[in-house]
Amino acid sequence: MKQVTVTVIDPVGLHARPATVAVNAASKFKSDVNVAFKGREVNMKSIMGVMSLGIPTQSEITISATGDDEEAAIEAIEEVLRAQKIIA
Template sequence: MKSITVTVIDPVGLHARPATVAVHAAGKFKSEVNISYGGREVNMKSIMGVMSLGIPTQSEITISCDGEDEDAAITAIEDVLRAQKIIG
């Protein structure tokens, strides 16, 4: 299992558009991808799950990947979220 802990820098947090970007990035991989915030963990491939966390800006989140393509998944997801200025 691979994981990273990052800070959300998008001014609206991880809601609507940023959540859609995150879910789309996670959905490209076979590995199980989860996101944790505030003591809760949800499937990052579920838009409703990600939105239910209500992650505000400047929050620390952990993204974890577990499966056959976990290395590629964690790298690609982090790259996409940084490129979109969702995480810093």
């Protein structure tokens, strides 16, 4: 398993548009990709799952991947979310 802990800096948190960006990035990989916030963990490939966490701005989240392409998945997801200024 590969994981990274990051801070959400998008002004609206990880809702609607930023959540869609995250889900689209995660869905490109075979690995199981999850996001954890305040003790809850959901499948990052599920828009409803990600939005159900209600992640506000300035929150720390942990993104984890398990599978054949776990390292590439974490790197790509982190890169996309940083480029869109969703995480710091």
